[in-house]
Amino acid sequence: MSWQRKILRVDLTAGTCTPEDLNMEWAHEYLGSRGLGTKYFVEEVGAKVEPLSPANKLIFATGPLTGTMASTGGRYTVITKGPLTGAIACSNSGGYFGAELKMAGWDMVILEGKSPKPVYLHIENDTAELVDAAEIWGTSVWHTEEHLKKKHQDPLMRVSSCGRAAEQGCLYAAVVNDLHRAAGRSGVGTVMASKNLKAIAVRGTKGVATIRDPKAFMEATKAGKKVLADNAVTGQGLPAYGTQVLMNVINEIGALPTRNHRDIQFEGARDISAEAMAEKRPTDGKANLVTNQACFGCTIACGRISQLDKTHYTVVTKPQYWGASGGLEYEAAWALGAANGVNDLEALTYANFICNEDGFDPISFGATVGAVMELYQMGVLTKEQIGIEAPFGSAQALTFLAEKVALGEGFGREVAMGSKRLCEKYGHPDLSMSVKGQEFPAYDSRGIQGMGLTYATSNRGACHLRSYTVASEVLGIPIKTDPLATEGKAGLVKAFQDATAAFDSAGICIFTSFAWTLADVAPQLQAACEGDWSLENLEKVGERIWNMERMFNNAAGFTSKDDSLPKRLLTEPAKTGPAKGLVNGLDKMLPEYYQLRGWTQDGVPTNETRVRLGL
Amino acid sequence: MMNSLHIDPSKCTGCLQCEMACSFENHGVFATSKSRIKVFDFHSTGRKVPYTCTQCDEAWCMHACPVGAISEDKKTGAKVVNETTCVGCKVCTIACPFGTINYVADTGKVQKCDLCAGSPACAEACPTGAITFVDANWTGLDRMRAWAEKLDTQTATA
Numbered sequence: 001m002s003w004q005r006k007i008l009r010v011d012l013t014a015g016t017c018t019p020e021d022l023n024m025e026w027a028h029e030y031l032g033s034r035g036l037g038t039k040y041f042v043e044e045v046g047a048k049v050e051p052l053s054p055a056n057k058l059i060f061a062t063g064p065l066t067g068t069m070a071s072t073g074g075r076y077t078v079i080t081k082g083p084l085t086g087a088i089a090c091s092n093s094g095g096y097f098g099a100e101l102k103m104a105g106w107d108m109v110i111l112e113g114k115s116p117k118p119v120y121l122h123i124e125n126d127t128a129e130l131v132d133a134a135e136i137w138g139t140s141v142w143h144t145e146e147h148l149k150k151k152h153q154d155p156l157m158r159v160s161s162c163g164r165a166a167e168q169g170c171l172y173a174a175v176v177n178d179l180h181r182a183a184g185r186s187g188v189g190t191v192m193a194s195k196n197l198k199a200i201a202v203r204g205t206k207g208v209a210t211i212r213d214p215k216a217f218m219e220a221t222k223a224g225k226k227v228l229a230d231n232a233v234t235g236q237g238l239p240a241y242g243t244q245v246l247m248n249v250i251n252e253i254g255a256l257p258t259r260n261h262r263d264i265q266f267e268g269a270r271d272i273s274a275e276a277m278a279e280k281r282p283t284d285g286k287a288n289l290v291t292n293q294a295c296f297g298c299t300i301a302c303g304r305i306s307q308l309d310k311t312h313y314t315v316v317t318k319p320q321y322w323g324a325s326g327g328l329e330y331e332a333a334w335a336l337g338a339a340n341g342v343n344d345l346e347a348l349t350y351a352n353f354i355c356n357e358d359g360f361d362p363i364s365f366g367a368t369v370g371a372v373m374e375l376y377q378m379g380v381l382t383k384e385q386i387g388i389e390a391p392f393g394s395a396q397a398l399t400f401l402a403e404k405v406a407l408g409e410g411f412g413r414e415v416a417m418g419s420k421r422l423c424e425k426y427g428h429p430d431l432s433m434s435v436k437g438q439e440f441p442a443y444d445s446r447g448i449q450g451m452g453l454t455y456a457t458s459n460r461g462a463c464h465l466r467s468y469t470v471a472s473e474v475l476g477i478p479i480k481t482d483p484l485a486t487e488g489k490a491g492l493v494k495a496f497q498d499a500t501a502a503f504d505s506a507g508i509c510i511f512t513s514f515a516w517t518l519a520d521v522a523p524q525l526q527a528a529c530e531g532d533w534s535l536e537n538l539e540k541v542g543e544r545i546w547n548m549e550r551m552f553n554n555a556a557g558f559t560s561k562d563d564s565l566p567k568r569l570l571t572e573p574a575k576t577g578p579a580k581g582l583v584n585g586l587d588k589m590l591p592e593y594y595q596l597r598g599w600t601q602d603g604v605p606t607n608e609t610r611v612r613l614g615l
Numbered sequence: 616m617m618n619s620l621h622i623d624p625s626k627c628t629g630c631l632q633c634e635m636a637c638s639f640e641n642h643g644v645f646a647t648s649k650s651r652i653k654v655f656d657f658h659s660t661g662r663k664v665p666y667t668c669t670q671c672d673e674a675w676c677m678h679a680c681p682v683g684a685i686s687e688d689k690k691t692g693a694k695v696v697n698e699t700t701c702v703g704c705k706v707c708t709i710a711c712p713f714g715t716i717n718y719v720a721d722t723g724k725v726q727k728c729d730l731c732a733g734s735p736a737c738a739e740a741c742p743t744g745a746i747t748f749v750d751a752n753w754t755g756l757d758r759m760r761a762w763a764e765k766l767d768t769q770t771a772t773a
């Protein structure tokens with residue numbers, strides 16, 4: 001059965017922790033993690049809820065494969081209504097925390113209400129209690145983890161927490177576990193802090209003993225690992241270069257958004273690429289990249305561990321940043337670099353450390369800095385307002401603003417609101433490179449057309465992790481499609497969205513899908529869980545989850561008008577590269593997408609679709 | 616031929632597949648807390664190091680045990696705890712200089728690596744070759760080969 005069949009309900013207002021049985025009927029319809037957590041959320045929380053009010057809830061959910069020997073089986077999802085977007089927010093994370101929570105005996109933790117004072121949740125197997133957090137409130141994620149491990153004399157404890165950015169109301173604050181793995185997007189950390197909940201500290205020694213057919217499970221997971229090892233992306237590219245393997249590739253094909261999407265190729269791309277991370281620095285003879293690192297159970301190991309140049313301006317007087325820590329992934333390197341025209345690898349790495357230390361999303365932060373720099377170049381924002389000169393390419397402005405957002409100081413408070421609110425405030429709403437209020441990640445939809453539809457229809461605002469059609473359009477996985485064409489992309493996006501929802505709900509990492517299809521996941525789930533986990537049913541589960549999220553957003557007030565892209569991408573043609581002269585052809589893809597989804601022309605699931613999916 | 620576990624920390628990614636394999640083999644559960652091999656993550660240097668019993672010939676734990684509960688498996692060379700005999704006195708945990716034999720509160724006995732009767736689950740599960748089970752007499756063979764390869768004999772004799 002592989003679910004622990006137990007959820008922990010925490011009433012922060014009353015200060016109580018109550019175990020409940022998992023709703024197994026829902027588990028069979030929504031699998032786990034993203035799907036099952038969202039099912040609980042939409043059943044319990046009204047769509048119109050104010051995201052930062054006590055009436056919003058926050059759910060930490062593991063999947064049936066979390067805490068098992070399935071490769072990458074360590075993931076958990078944080079679900080809430082997001083303050084950045086007002087849409088369903090659903091961010092997942094790796095590291096070790098999710099597996100520890102599952103091994104403590106819990107599938108899910110539901111947090112509701114608001115604590116009268118700062119607290120943290122301490123879980124030891126069946127025991128859970130809320131503990132006063134006065135001594136860690138106002139401190140960073142890094143300090144919080146260190147403090148709790150010391151206080152409880154438990155070096156094996158796993159901690160997930162929010163940082164000072166969240167406490168200060170940054171709308172894209174993250175939940176960070178194991179120092180540098182994050183449920184990073186949509187402001188799930190902001191909701192956590194709004195409830196006066198600083199951290200969840202967990203120790204689980206019970207383990208996962210609920211595999212339906214252990215022998216079949218070991219065989220299925222072993223076969224899955226072999227597929228990952230034999231694949232060029234998951235077996236070689238990602239372990240060696242990390243996701244940063246993409247920097248030069250995406251730049252070459254002319255889809256690297258540069259300087260707030262004014263350009264789509266960055267002359268400094270190589271300086272901030274995986275190749276640059278591995279080169280010895282002239283200053284100290286060491287490379288930025290120290291080693292790779294896996295999350296729990298992961299046989300890919302794409303994570304980067306980096307060490308800064310001690311003589312770099314950012315840290316020359318700050319020895320606390322001289323040790324190794326979580327290095328640049330592709331999205332962060334893009335957002336902190338190309339999006340602003342900054343090509344100083346060390347400055348990017350430092351800004352990334354700050355994002356991890358105080359828990360905020362480097363994508364939304366970096367993209368918002370890109371908008372700030374454009375407004376500065378236009379003369380709309382001044383040095384006096386920002387606190388520093390901020391032209392495109394200024395590493396100093398980038399790191400200055402990162403420190404300010406982390407602590408909620410000065411102009412950092414405005415950057416912390418995200419690009420949509422900031423650009424609206426200063427009279428240029430079109431300069432916010434976002435959908436539903438959430439900033440784009442690192443692929444320009446003029447150069448990769450399918451990503452335009454992906455962003456426009458993503459249930460949590462602009463996001464690459466809801467349907468990574470880059471795999472098909474650039475890397476040829478599972479089949480090569482033309483990145484400049486719009487034909488066939490509606491079907492491609494739908495298929496990716498549904499499959500991704502199933503991957504996410506199983507408790508595994510979406511990066512497995514570079515090598516796996518759902519046909520590789522199905523036998524692992526089937527061996528682990530009772531019920532029907534055939535390929536066909538998994539596809540249906542994924543589609544059901546997608547429509548459930550959509551229906552929540554529709555009820556929250558989103559309409560087809562919100563399935564759009566900023567004017568820049570629809571009217572300003574790409575200036576260089578293979579996509580030169582192209583804008584995104586969203587209008588050619590969206591109607592077909594609605595039709596394939598079984599939605600009305602207004603983007604609402606029809607009765608027939610709802611009945612078909614059991615919604 | 617007798618084999619022994621050989622650990623190359625530079626290849627470890629910290630995925631903990633070894634810990635899960637160990638707990639599954641010995642306890643029938645995926646529980647890293649029950650594993651006899653532990654991976655240590657030295658965060659500030661980025662080093663990950665798997666660590667477990669090295670099966671000392673003159674094993675401190677075996678000699679310290681007052682009831683003779685630890686004996687050598689002649690086939691594998693592993694020092695094995697007989698749970699029926701073990702009284703949970705923990706003297707072995709004091710005697711072991713490396714900390715690789717530990718008390719298990721749930722059972723009231725100690726546990727240590729027993730090489731899974733000759734086919735260690737951790738080595739089988741390790742995806743990177745950081746943990747291997749190799750000829751006990753030649754655990755240094757790969758390292759010797761790597762250094763040998765670096766010898767530039769062509770230039771030296773030219």
